Amino acid sequence: MVKLIVHVGGNATTGDDDAQILALTASFGAGLPKTKPEALSFSLAQMQPLLACSDPSPPLPSFHGQAVLVQRGECSFASKALRVQQLGAAAAIVINNEEGILGMGCNATDLAAGDVTIPVIMLSNSSGQFLLQALANSSSSSPSSPSSPSSPSSPSSPVTISLYAPPRSLLDLAELVLWALALLSLVGASAWAAAEEKAALELKAGSGQSGAEQPQGEASGAFDMSVGSAVGFVVMSSVMLLLLFFLMSPVVFYIILALFCFAALESLHVCLSSLLYRIFPLQSSLGASLPCLGFVSWLSLASFLFSLALTVSWAIFRNHPDAWVAQDILGIALMITVLQAVRLPNIKVSTALLSLAFFYDIFWVFISPLFFNGKSVMIEVATGERTGGEGIPMLLKVPHIMDPWGGYSVLGFGDVVLPGLLIVFTRRYDCITKKMGMDGYYMPAILGYAAGLLLTFAGLFLMNGNGQPALLYLVPCTLGVIVVLAWRRGELSALWNRGEESSEPRVSEDEEEPLVGPGPARTSLTEGRRKDVLHKGSAL
Structure with missing residues (x-):
């Protein structure tokens, strides 16, 4: 160059x-x-x-x-x-x-x-x-x-x-920052899931029900994905990707932008409120009754106002060189919230979802140019070729630090959330079975994800910056590692069929079923979920 x-x-x-x-x-x-x-x-x-x-x-x-x-x-x-x-x-x-x-x-x-x-x-x-x-x-x-x-x-x-002709750096620090942000998202989501699981175990301690028998999703009313919903998710994702490829325009982009802002606002509010309630438990009962909203705690109100200010500021100044910071904050909050709202009940569903996502990613990045006049559907939609170069916001991005050519390193939400569902499952499982470190499954899974993401960046460099299907590397390094490890330990059957005493996804009675679409921006938390997280029933 x-x-x-x-x-x-x-x-x-x-x-x-x-x-x-x-x-x-x-x-x-x-x-x-x-x-x-x-x-x-x-x-x-x-x-x-x-x-x-x-x-x-x-x-x-x-x-x-x-x-x-x-x-x-x-x-x-x-x-x-x-x-x-x-x-x-x-x-x-x-x-x-x-x-x-x-x-x-x-x-x-x-x-x-x-x-x-x-x-x-x-x-x-x-x-x-x-x-x-x-x-x-x-x-x-x-x-x-x-x-x-x-x-x-x-x-x-x-x-x-x-x-x-300045040479490209072998490894830009932006990739390492992006790597750290992805791991931070997964570690945060896993820690939150473990805290909820431990709280649920304490509540069940006097009921005579063992931790291993505890129903999945009962602690927080999360939606348990099934094999059918995993197949439907990948099919709908493909349909949505094709629609965006053919119909993407400035109008469609602004619709996606509005959906992202709404979902990110709600997610950041939930994450911040939960964090503030944990840090200041005595202040959770302080607040005021507002017309049409009922009781609103000051902590919830503060987190909502901050979330609103950050979301609106990013939407207005999203093309500013430093806007990536706000976008990544919103994105991390959104991914963590999705990983609490949607769960994998066992390795069988994990295998169905991640195997289909593995081939989905490869097809739409590498094979789709054979059918669409040499254009990669995934890359064209992500980079915003039809919206003046403004790509969809559902990704983490970090500007290149050492590369004289500038630009951004990016990672789609799906490359974090889909393997993250498995990683959060392993964290909950280790919490229930009291496994620690490398004796459990969470640590091998998170280390496998870290290694797989580094392999993705290496592939990106070796392919001269051409877009890579990250799940090509992440699925073998996460799902593959867990399946092989469980097989060697003689626990594959237990993990494969875990939680199948009921074939229907469990959702707590005071909730409606959350809508799970083909992307993070189309996942909404239910009112019951918000009540569980925000304690006093904040209407914000």
Whole structure:
């Protein structure tokens, strides 16, 4: 990759108003320096004819020491580069005839490639049009165009560029921050689940019912997923992904944004309220009765106002360079809440869900381009190709710290929540069976997730930044580890069929069944769940 810095004004010193363009070098020709101080600087010119597949009409122009723009098409890249090189050019810049940039190569019969000794780079069509327009604007103010073939020698162009090719860092610190955020989400959700399970065990201690026999989900009224609901989840996720791929527009994006904000607001309020009640238990009874809302504790009100302020601020300033902090806070709260509202009852359901999600992720990232004109459905929806580059908000994101190319490292909520359901299950199981550390299943599961996520980032680097299906690495490192470990311990049968005395998901009587859709933004907590978490029945 190449950074091309454009400066209009006749010198190569870069300022705040300079434009930066991403480009790609050819497999032939000269290389470029790796640092900005060593960048090669050229004045810019335009070949006539722009395709550069034939010699210009006499008198021939002289592009001595200039970088010359040419258009892709009709003849080989090497032929274009050699032609402008013979006219004195110091670099050839090929404008692609479509958006995006591609690698320029040559075959064994292209003899011109061996004679090219200047740097050759490619720009996207929009970047090329920007440079052509800059040249046209500069030419209109001078009596002679620097790229005009009517004069034997073109004067120095007032448009100058600098070229250098900084290497990508082997591992950006952003990936490590993202890794830590994902683990923090899972550890927090697991700790919350363990606390609820311990409280439920204490309540059951005098009833004569053993911990191992305790019904799943009874402690907090969580929805226990079944094999059928796991299949339905993956099918609905595929349908929703296709709908977003075909129907995504600014209007649809804002609908998704509104749903995300509503779910994130509720989730952050629940998480903060629960945390405040645990830290300040004596203040939980302090509050006031409000019209239409009833009694509202001050702790709940404070957490709601903070959650509302953060959510609204993020929605308004979501494109600010630092908005990722608020987005990640909202996302972590949303994922933790989902992991409390939806649970896996046993390894059989876990295997059904994660196995289907494994193939779902691979298909929509790697295989879907075969059916959708070379476009990866998952990547196109996630990156916001049809909404002006503004991707869907259901992901964690951290800006690159060491990468000179900038950008973000991202991780979808599903890559945390789906393996997280299994990890939370193992934490609850270890709590009930009083297993500790590596003797249980939670620690191997969380360590497996950590290793799988590192493998995902390694795959991302080895594939030159192309999107990776994270579940390709995470499912074997979590579900695979747990199944093998349970089999070796002789406990696979117990884990596989655990909690199957009733085939229907258990939901406590004072609740309605929560709606579970194909994504975290479509999971809502029930009123009974809020009462359980917020104690005094806060209407907020």
